[in-house]
Amino acid sequence: MFCGKCGSQVEDGNAFCTRCGAPLNASAAPAQYPYPQQSPVYPVARPKKKSKGLIIAIVACVLVAALIPGVLLLSPVAVKMIRVKEAKEESVTDSVEVTNEISVNTGKFSDAGVGDTITFGRYEQDNNTSNGKEEIEWRVLAKEGNKILVISEKAIDCQQYNTEYTEVTWETCTLRKWLNETFFKEAFSADEQKMIPETKVTADANPSYSTSPGNDTTDRVFLLSITEAEKYFGSNDDRMCVPTKHAIENGAWTSISYKKDGEATCWWWLRSPGYDSYDTANVDDVGYIYYSGGSVDNSDGCARPALWIET
16 A cells, blocks of 8 residues: 555555655555666777787797797796786786776776766765675766766665654755765765765756755765756656665665566655755655655665766
């Protein structure tokens, strides 16, 4: 059965919605969602085969030299030179292997295209601190000149939009501060931080309600607005998101009915206001955008950060 206020699916027999807290009744009509479209599929580049031609040529030359009197034989020094050369060649061929995932260490963000996945920064995700932080995967949403707009592939952590139930906007909410201070410092090295420019984040209004969106801000890390979530994702299915294990441990709600890539999905915050200034728009577990939003102090929603990277 579904909540009549926010549309979330809840287990039969519940008296109140586990998402927004609204009272339930058995006659509540199920929420209707747009039929999910097929997510776009991006081609994966095949890795280049490693060439051993140079190594074979070096070995052949040394063997020939060993047969000629008065020429350097296969002394221990010559053998060592061959092994060093082979190790260097192996390293070079490994470094040019092509995949559809681009790491900051390759310096090839300039080659990243819309729809590609890149790794940038590190943050605790598997909820096992003994093995250190994990690389963060980002989806490229847009490319403008020498900059790319990215959003985390997974909901990176469980966070309230605001720690108190009060009227707020993106400009004044506590989640904005957490993203630009705590997360920014924990997730990125000093060199990586220099690659993330300050960006004008527009106070996009809610298309369905007249709630004030507040003022434009200048941020390095931000959330998408309703308009941007509709622009950069082609369907509800494309907007569906899985939380990290760390987010789940911190209280992230997960769906009992929907999965993506075999894992339960969650809901994630947008920065646009909801029905009023006590609510904020979000994307639910099936990828549907809730224009009316949920309470700003809801404690089981997730943060899916977005940012621009200078390539």
